[in-house]
Amino acid sequence: DGGITQSPKYLFRKEGQNVTLSCEQNLNHDAMYWYRQDPGQGLRLIYYSQIVNDFQKGDIAEGYSVSREKKESFPLTVTSAQKNPTAFYLCASSMSRGQDEQYFGPGTRLTVT
Amino acid sequence: GQQVMQIPQYQHVQEGEDFTTYCNSSTTLSNIQWYKQRPGGHPVFLIQLVKSGEVKKQKRLTFQFGEAKKNSSLHITATQTTDVGTYFCAGPKAAGNKLTFGGGTRVLVKP
Numbered sequence: 001d002g003g004i005t006q007s008p009k010y011l012f013r014k015e016g017q018n019v020t021l022s023c024e025q026n027l028n029h030d031a032m033y034w035y036r037q038d039p040g041q042g043l044r045l046i047y048y049s050q051i052v053n054d055f056q057k058g059d060i061a062e063g064y065s066v067s068r069e070k071k072e073s074f075p076l077t078v079t080s081a082q083k084n085p086t087a088f089y090l091c092a093s094s095m096s097r098g099q100d101e102q103y104f105g106p107g108t109r110l111t112v113t
Numbered sequence: 114g115q116q117v118m119q120i121p122q123y124q125h126v127q128e129g130e131d132f133t134t135y136c137n138s139s140t141t142l143s144n145i146q147w148y149k150q151r152p153g154g155h156p157v158f159l160i161q162l163v164k165s166g167e168v169k170k171q172k173r174l175t176f177q178f179g180e181a182k183k184n185s186s187l188h189i190t191a192t193q194t195t196d197v198g199t200y201f202c203a204g205p206k207a208a209g210n211k212l213t214f215g216g217g218t219r220v221l222v223k224p
Contacts, residue, residue: 031210033211035214040219041216041217042201042214042215042216042217043156043201043214045211045212048210048211050210056210058211090155090156092156097210099143099144099205099212101146101158101161102146102156102158102203102212103158104155104156104157105155106154106155107155
């Protein structure tokens with residue numbers, strides 16, 4: 001089956017620890033995105049990547065880092081510098097351009113205490 | 114910067130009734146997309162509108178793109194409990210490399 005996978009579904013960490021969220025797609029999409037969603041809120045863009053080995057900051061990149069070493073993979077690291085890391089994190093991909101429809105993974109719910 | 118606003122933020126609907134949710138952009142959009150997120154789930158693409166004044170239907174859902182390509186609407190007829198969820202509109206940023214999502218309309222259906 002083609003799609004986007006994110007793991008794990010739930011993640012618990014202690015404050016001060018870095019944590020990496022996985023995102024893999026087998027849709028052969030060029031573009032990938034990371035969003036943050038807080039309870040009852042919309043989607044805020046963290047980082048996005050149009051091609052391998054290149055990525056750009058979104059609207060709320062502070063405290064996060066990404067890499068795009070392979071077309072299929074776009075992991076997100078939530079660093080200890082992120083002040084309020086507890087949230088629902090969604091990864092998405094689109095065929096090529098930002099104007100194309102986006103396909104979302106199931107998300108990772110991160111809780112930091 | 115570009116902003117996309119959705120109203121209402123919450124919509125409580127009696128089962129069987131119709132309702133409309135609206136999406137307004139501060140800038141002209143090359144296209145508008147609609148997504149649905151079920152409670153506890155992830156957003157799922159519903160439709161994309163490209164042309165000025167375009168109207169598309171998906172069963173009980175009717176999507177419209179405004180003439181000026183700055184607003185859009187989603188009308189649902191005969192609401193069912195399966196319509197529960199949050200409906201997001203999204204439009205490309207001016208540079209075209211990413212989407213700006215509206216805040217969503219959360220739909221609750223009263224049986």
